Amino acid sequence: MVVNAPVRWVPPLLYGVVLVGGLYSAVAGLDDRSGPTAWKAAGFVTAIGALFALEAAGRRWPAAPVPLLLARCTLIAAVVLLDASGLSQVLFVLLPFTAYFAFGRTAALALGTLCLAGLLGTYLLTAPGWYRDQEHVSDLLMLCVGLVLAISMAAVAVGEQRARLELQAYAARVAELSAAAERNRLARDIHDSLGHHLTAMSVQLEMASDFRSLDPDAARRALEEARRSVRLALGEVRQSVRALRDEPTRPTLSAALTALAQDGAARPRVAVEVSGDEEGWGTVELTALYRAAQEAVTNARRHARAAQVTVVVQLAGDAARLEVTDDGRGFAPDTDAAGFGLLGMKERVHLVAGSVDIDSSPGAGTRVTVTVPRGGEGEVRVDGEAVT
Numbered sequence: 001m002v003v004n005a006p007v008r009w010v011p012p013l014l015y016g017v018v019l020v021g022g023l024y025s026a027v028a029g030l031d032d033r034s035g036p037t038a039w040k041a042a043g044f045v046t047a048i049g050a051l052f053a054l055e056a057a058g059r060r061w062p063a064a065p066v067p068l069l070l071a072r073c074t075l076i077a078a079v080v081l082l083d084a085s086g087l088s089q090v091l092f093v094l095l096p097f098t099a100y101f102a103f104g105r106t107a108a109l110a111l112g113t114l115c116l117a118g119l120l121g122t123y124l125l126t127a128p129g130w131y132r133d134q135e136h137v138s139d140l141l142m143l144c145v146g147l148v149l150a151i152s153m154a155a156v157a158v159g160e161q162r163a164r165l166e167l168q169a170y171a172a173r174v175a176e177l178s179a180a181a182e183r184n185r186l187a188r189d190i191h192d193s194l195g196h197h198l199t200a201m202s203v204q205l206e207m208a209s210d211f212r213s214l215d216p217d218a219a220r221r222a223l224e225e226a227r228r229s230v231r232l233a234l235g236e237v238r239q240s241v242r243a244l245r246d247e248p249t250r251p252t253l254s255a256a257l258t259a260l261a262q263d264g265a266a267r268p269r270v271a272v273e274v275s276g277d278e279e280g281w282g283t284v285e286l287t288a289l290y291r292a293a294q295e296a297v298t299n300a301r302r303h304a305r306a307a308q309v310t311v312v313v314q315l316a317g318d319a320a321r322l323e324v325t326d327d328g329r330g331f332a333p334d335t336d337a338a339g340f341g342l343l344g345m346k347e348r349v350h351l352v353a354g355s356v357d358i359d360s361s362p363g364a365g366t367r368v369t370v371t372v373p374r375g376g377e378g379e380v381r382v383d384g385e386a387v388t
Contacts, residue, residue, distance in 0.1 A: 018090065019045070025084035025087075047082060048079060051091075092147075108154060112147040197232050204226040254278070270310075271308070274315070275313070285354075295344070297309055318373060322372075325368075330360045333359075333360055354372035357370075357371075
């Protein structure tokens with residue numbers, strides 16, 4: 001059972017009002033009941049003080065609702081018997097009010113019914129013909145109204161607390177999904193940028209090592225290309241830092257693809273063709289196209305042993321189409337050999353509501369087709385959950 005936090009200020013406020021009213025009646029001599037009044041006033045004040053102490057105990061031991069409820073009921077009954085003003089009957093509304101937070105609506109309604117039944121039974125036993133007395137009828141009706149208001153207020157407070165807890169849980173879930181989405185984005189960026197340039201550097205340094213004695217000029221050119229890849233990698237790092245600092249730079253797709261074609265060794269040859277106007281296309285969409293082309297070209301250089309790679313981009317009015325083909329050895333796209341790079345490519349393209357199609361088989365080359373709609377920034381999804 002989930003115990004909701006009660007509204008702490010309501011019981012002390014009612015205790016204070018009843019205390020002031022009872023003391024005023026005692027001092028002014030408004031008590032028309034027989035018997036000594038000094039000890040009644042002292043007992044009345046003591047019982048009210050005990051109720052205040054009980055509220056403090058409830059804050060310290062919130063896990064003991066039943067003893068607290070029984071003690072509150074006993075003390076309220078004592079206050080009613082000792083009160084000179086008759087105002088203390090209002091304290092009975094606190095029983096269903098506090099019970100709602102600890103035990104729920106059913107218990108609160110049951111206690112409210114018992115309070116009405118108790119008052120009605122007292123009238124039947126002690127006040128014959130009470131139903132013709134305006135004061136008794138008024139007291140009964142006021143208790144009914146007080147109970148309705150108290151239970152309604154408790155219901156509203158409990159509903160608000162539950163809504164706040166649900167909102168906090170939802171916010172925590174959104175934060176968790178957002179963090180996961182950001183981790184995946186950083187993983188894709190590291191793989192697509194630094195991973196690409198490190199792959200190129202590895203190939204170039206291996207070439208420099210192999211041709212160091214056989215062809216010094218080729219080895220020197222490979223070292224120069226490796227240095228160029230280092231500079232490009234540093235540029236990618238600076239661009240990522242600017243993006244993390246909210247200093248976005250709009251990519252120029254044609255220039256980025258031209259640099260990609262010139263990056264690396266002599267093989268494979270990379271031909272780039274871009275048609276259409278980049279104006280009106282978002283940064284996220286152009287970045288997705290570039291990263292997809294980068295991944296496809298890197299795979300052709302590193303794994304496919306291709307001699308020729310062709311990159312064709314068509315920027316139309318409603319969608320952009322990227323096609324990267326190579327004459328390499330191909331692979332089976334539906335196997336685990338596809339690797340993290342292709343998975344990251346698909347994730348990045350899906351984030352802008354695009355699609356990826358990979359047509360390849362062993363020995364037959366590879367064709368990667370990416371389609372991205374204009375204005376395709378979609379919602380981020382992590383494990384099937386959407387983070388808007």
